Amino acid sequence: MDTGLGIESAKLVLQEARRLAGDRKLYLTITHFHPEHGFGAQVFKGQATIIYNRAQRDELVKKGPIFRTLFSDKLGVAQAMKDVEFVMPDIVYDKEASVDLGGRIVKLNYYEPAHTLGDQVISVPEQGVVILGDLLETESFPIMPWFPELRDTDVDPLNWREIFRTVAATNPKVVIPGHGRIGTIADIEASAHHMDVARQEVAQRCAAGHDLQRIQKELTPILETQHPDWDLKDWIGMEVQAYYERLCRK
Ligand SMILES: [Zn+2]
Helix, strand or coil, rough: CCCCCHHHHHHHHHHHHHHHHHCCEEECCCCCCHHHHCCCHHHHHEEEEEEEHHHHHHHHHHHHHHHHHHHHCCCCCCHHHHHHHCCCCEEEEEEEEEEEECCEEEEEEEECCCCCCEEEEEEEEEHCEEEEEEEEEEEEECCCCCCCCCCCCCCCHHHHHHHHHHHHCEEEEEEEEEEEECCCCHHHHHHHHHHHHHHHHHHHHHHCCCCCHHHHHHHHHHHHHHHHCCCCCHHHHHHHHHHHHHHHHC
């Protein structure tokens, strides 16, 4: 699950997967199309059966080249992006799929757009493990990409919150985030609570007639102060905007 950013990272992941699997069959899936999660999948082509949900596959086709350029030109990882090629999955599913790893069932679920159009929730129900990708960053503010200049304004914070409800109802014991330390259900609850506060604050302020710039300026320090130990503070302004665009634009 996930190759990391670029070919060298993916080679290490494949090596480790081979070490663990021995001569058993390998599968690869990706939590969502973002470069630091899946832009190494080409290393697995022919070595593993690659499975994506349809929305993720389509989003990779549509946005992959733009994000490759973004990461290469703006984020200083041109070397890792240099030889990235996009490969298509061997299996595509719509809503849910199960993979039998030999007496151990892994479930793949698609619950509509949230962090991206194609987020996947991967779980090992028997062991209470859930893998959330960037739906959760432990001890961090959520990443809600709002990039009109990249034609990417697909984040859906309201559906995202519903996915948290669905996942929390399964009472997971081990929660694996997209970034940050491995967590528990308490990390899902903390992030969900933060999102509820952000949503409510934005809704109240736009009901009072405040514009986006004013809401961002006033609300960002308030949200930051509520979690002084959380990382990814730079994303708060965009989170506020994501709620504003969903809740306040007529
Ligand atoms: Zn992401």
